[in-house]
Amino acid sequence: MPKRTDIHRVLVIGSGPIVIGQACEFDYSGTQACKALRAEGLEVVLINSNPATIMTDPEFADRTYVEPLTPETVAAVIEKERPDSLLPTVGGQTALNLAVALAENGTLDKFGVRLIGAQIDAIKVAEDRLKFREAMREIGMEVPRSGYVRTLAEAYQVTEEIGFPVIVRPSFTLGGVGGGIAYNIEEFREVVGRGLDLSPVHEVLLEESVIGWKEFELEVMRDGADNFVVICSIENVDPMGVHTGDSITVAPALTLTDKEYQRMRDAARRIIRRVGVETGGSNIQFAVNPADGRMIVIEMNPRVSRSSALASKATGFPIAKIAAKLALGYRLDEIPNDITKLTPASFEPTIDYVVVKVPRWAFEKFPQADRTLTTQMKSVGEVMAIGRTFKEAFLKAFRSLELGKSGRLFTQEGTRTAAADDDGVRGAEEREPGEATWEADEDRAALQRALSVPTDRRMWAIFRALAQGWTVEELHALTKIDRWFLTQFSQLVGLARSAAVVGLRGMSSDALRALKRAGFGDIELAGILGVSEAAVRESRTSAGLQAVYKRIDTCAAEFESFTPYLYGTYEEECEAAPTSRPKVIILGSGPNRIGQGIEFDYCCVHAAFALREDGYETIMVNCNPETVSTDYDTVDRLYFEPLTFEDVSAIVERERSAGGDVACVVQYGGQTPLKLAIPLQDAGVKILGTSPDSIDLAEDRRRFADLLWGLGIPQAPSGTATSADEAHEVASGIGFPVVVRPSYVLGGRAMAIVYDTAALDRYMATAVTASPDHPVLIDKFLEDAFELDVDAIADATGAVVIGGIMEHIEEAGIHSGDSSCVIPPYMVPERHLHTIREYTRRIAKSLKVVGLMNVQFAIKDDVVYVLEVNPRASRTVPYLSKATGVPLAKVAARVMIGKTLADQGLTDDLDVAGVFVKTPVFPFMRFPGVDTILGPEMKSTGEVMGGALAFGPAFAKAQLAAGHRLPSEGYAFISVNNDDKPNVVPIARDLRQLGFGIVATRGTAAFLRAHGIHADIVFKINEGRPHVADEILNGKIQLVVNTPLGRESFFDDRTVRRTATLHDVACITTLTGAAAAVNAIKALKAEALTVRALQDYHQVARTRS
Amino acid sequence: MIAYLALENGQWFRGEAAGAAGETSGEVVFNTSMTGYQEVLTDPSYAGQIVTMTCPEIGNYGVTEDDEESRGPQVAGFIMRESSPVASNWRAEGSLADYLTRHHIVAISDIDTRALTRVLRSAGVMRGVIATGPNEPAGLVEKARAARRMEGSDLVLDVTCPAPFDWKGGTVDEEFQVRPERRSKRRLKIAAYDFGMKWNILRRFDAYGCDVRVFPATAPASELLATNPDGVFLSNGPGDPAALSYAIGNARELVKSDVPVFGICLGHQILALAMGGQTYKLKFGHRGANHPVKELQSGQVEITSQNHGFAVDPDTVPSDVAVTHVNLYDGTIEGLRHATKPVFCVQYHPEASPGPHDADYLFKQFMDEIEKRT
């Protein structure tokens, strides 16, 4: 069956903002799909609200719409672009849901758009758990017993037959939000209650629990001729009960006999046939009873997924790309295997290494969140590591997590503290009382709890237990983790123990070799042996031990590999085969985390694209399986390796060995590579662009303050403290309120605004460990200041081009990553903008910036202050590139290799044709009990962009894209703190004019009435009922404007905000935000939102300049 | 204990002893299947060969009698990257290490099996020696060079059954077998040549409703036909088919007779030779569970289980024989069918074990062939 001839113009739907459960794996798959479709000569129309994606780069589609992912907007795009086909399978759940909506509301028929990849019926059978269960019964597959209920009463009946524990799944909540496991009747009442409450249709599915069974996934593909292949089998180390996204997983499956595996394969084939996925990839999850092998089906995802991205990276088989081709009618055997070239894609990859994926969580950002891992995903990112054995891959994965000391599995720091960065930031658990020390055998009960209740820190508890002599059997009883894995862990602990006994001095090179082959990193060994990392490297190199690199080739070396996709290991033969061409090594940004996400991967990918075009050999080093940067198509050579000094310098040496100049880009991957800049430079590695010293100067608050002073640029009075006493002096010196934070952090980690000495003491005592090498930074807090972000590029000649000045909607004090921002600025007077440009140039020149630079400004009382300077790629670069149409990261990369801005035709500051608003999205929904209030510590996981020709509609779109439907009528609840009362008056007045009724708490109501604005009074939570929250639940309130009462913020208004967020009632917590919202509501009422392609915006911008 | 692997090309590897102590020689080959090491170990087609598993973690799920493909391991030696210290599976009856030791299989682990595989892939399979304990590699290389060659050697006589016997069900765990689309209308009588037959072939026949009488490789065709079977089967087996003149002769007679004939692997090669074709040795063979094979009539692709070092030369296939299946990796012949006689055969392993069940339909095809004429 050759390619279909009836497909010409395809609409591809992306997955929108990065949220927990839907991250950049969909940019990877979407980008691959777009590339594949265009390679087939098709026109691609793309819609995705996320500007930080590669797929939304104008050159990846013929028409690119960064617009809200709602049925209305997608319909508008369809009407405008008239695609003949829609590919719904590369944009996650979001795209599937939209496809279903558009099919059901008749849009697809109306405009003659056909679905390719998956048909509606197939999608429904797979997504509707009831339909799926019936389908499985039909083909004789076992599924957990289950039943839908709409009331607690019904729920009790169902559990009668199912028994405890029971799995609760609310219907139609985003990513299964509100689901969980109930072990007893109390939890049952709570979880089911919450579920019914959260489900828009007030329905939950109760399911028989198979907690503790082994969990497996198969990534399968099927073509139009019913050819079927399994691309990869994945085994979850954490058994059923912990979401696969939160589980440590390994490929291939390691504990199944061939008989069991083939039974699973047969089942997968029957399932994909029955569900009716005609072409493409699917993910099927199974549970296997370790006692008797009984196998049941958990679910099927009829699309590419997080796991298929993992499978693609794990095997070298590009699932999304092939899926796109299959959708066009090709058969698997008509598509060549990229890596072997000579063999077809109709085969099953076989691998001769082990792949381990480990999630990364962000609980340190949400102290009130429950760290227990359940059926609902909580992690924000993941790392993947490849080794020749499980042990090696496992240890490489753990060092890829970048958890610093708290990541160490074999030493006290690691196994005792909670996850946290290595910046003197303290992990939550560390402060918890009642935890004994490592030596004095820790309270057994505590350890038992840490083992039996899965949390993000369980693996450290396991290693602690093993170190204390617990047996594999004991651990198995508590964790249900397969004995094979536990045995591997105990072998590792054994190796570490005997190493510690011998010590580095007495260690034979054979023993050291054994440790390196088991995956121990130099640092890890240094910790175990109580010596320096340098000392370990010293003895390692003198023992002639050095990493070699093997290729990922889909075929276990049966055929030659033409693609340098490599991983490091300690074996005999090296297949790296470096060339003598001039090379640039780009260091990636590692696992996604809050504060360092897809934006940085976007920049790394752009550096690669630009330098490749300029004839350099581009080499990527990264360990994040979700990303475009780890697609072997992106660069000339890909090293899938941890981003540590040891691993990176080994790669540099290997690449150098062939001669040819080797240089490194460290400014694009966020903090991860920045931390390596100076060590690498000291090791003689050439760093491109801005010098590590300048970077350090900007990060080192003391040096930086001097610099600004010298340049005569105002900065909030500040100081640094290495002890609590010092902190007191500094604070009283500059006066409260102050902003406090550890040095060298991203995303405002552990940053706080402190209003008095008591709070300061609390902070110093609990939040950080201040020390000379980890000073605490204290700045005067600029209250009610405007904040602005600037991204600029400077070249070696000192020329500076300002990419854009972005005005934050929320005032300073709310992390730049968490506040909406708009370009061009809409409320800042030109004279300040002038000053900002002027300061930016001055700073760029004095820091000798070559490449990208990000500056944050605050304007208070008509004075422009500099908050911070980051001489590196920033979070806003992709957004700005989309707005201006100029690929800033590419331009800067070329600057870094010596081109001037003028060479690239850039002489003036950039301009935008239109108004572009960026709005963050938050994971609050997933963390019951967490306050939704914003502050200087970043909490958002992703962002969306809204574009229009005026501010109102642009902001409205951004809100819509972020999932907040601004109301056009109804009641607004207003409750603001005293400072804000005067300024809320105009907002209330506007709302009244727009026809809104106003309800307010007593104080605010009185104030409004005093200013002639009618407002009804409503009870606070603690004043009686029905109170605000009740009214929100009863749908009486459509908009919430609530600025918290600063320091003594009452629990009361926190509940209001939560209730609003959970029932997606727009909830605005700042006055500037409220003003913008009012503005947007006006726009919404004035005219319907229209859609516009980036290409059109950019066209205008070009003709203008 | 330390162990060495030495190759006839002079290369040698130092690793850990992972099975019985001692020394063994054979043709070093590699298998890319990620599951089914026990089925591989006990497949008689591996007689005389030292098998390298490219999958690095071996032994994880232990061993169980249910997964035997013959009476115990048949390989000359075994090579792993990492040998599991434990057996973790509800089906396990013991650990792989003990199993290898108990059956006197010399094995080595902890060597760069990928490097070894790349040598075999580029230089072709070659003879090698595994020796445990302290040793002089150079000497072992000499021993490798002195080892018996595959070409021209008859290994079938070492593995075939001594006398005819009737297959009695054997251990079949229903839940792990593909459910046959249909069983034969009446119990069918199959006479089978045992050139080193995998038990799962017999289990499949049984599942489809056939009674199988198994004959030694040397039994004259007349002896099989005398039992007037509904069909005759030629099994898989080790070594060079061209060296089996007696088997080829018998096959010729079977083809002449109008009895339906089905052959697998070595059986396929013997039938090809009997029908006038020729075979040749592949550089490094096909051994694994992921080889795509295309059935030419329907165009369907099957993922197949494979284990062979020789193949049928396409240029020698006589005009009255049609090629029914080809390997999509290298275009080699995977299936043949006689134009006029009820004779067909495949190079790969429809009985799987280890490997995918995609080709199980061939047993049904044989059954149809038989029932068409009775």
Ligand SMILES: Nc1ncnc2c1ncn2[C@@H]1O[C@H](COP(=O)(O)OP(=O)(O)O)[C@@H](O)[C@H]1O
């Ligand atoms: N019946 C069950 N018993 C125990 N755990 C379950 C059950 N069903 C699902 N789980 C756990 O919950 C996780 C999520 O369930 P799943 O059906 O995959 O939903 P999702 O669509 O969120 O992936 C699974 O990975 C598994 O670990």
Ligand SMILES: Nc1ncnc2c1ncn2[C@@H]1O[C@H](COP(=O)(O)OP(=O)(O)O)[C@@H](O)[C@H]1O
């Ligand atoms: N002196 C200050 N006054 C008011 N707000 C501040 C001050 N310093 C920082 N902030 C707020 O804290 C946020 C994070 O601070 P920043 O220095 O940008 O840390 P990061 O390096 O994590 O971006 C800023 O976006 C700003 O809103």
Ligand SMILES: [Mg+2]
């Ligand atoms: Mg799932």
Ligand SMILES: [Mg+2]
């Ligand atoms: Mg900042």
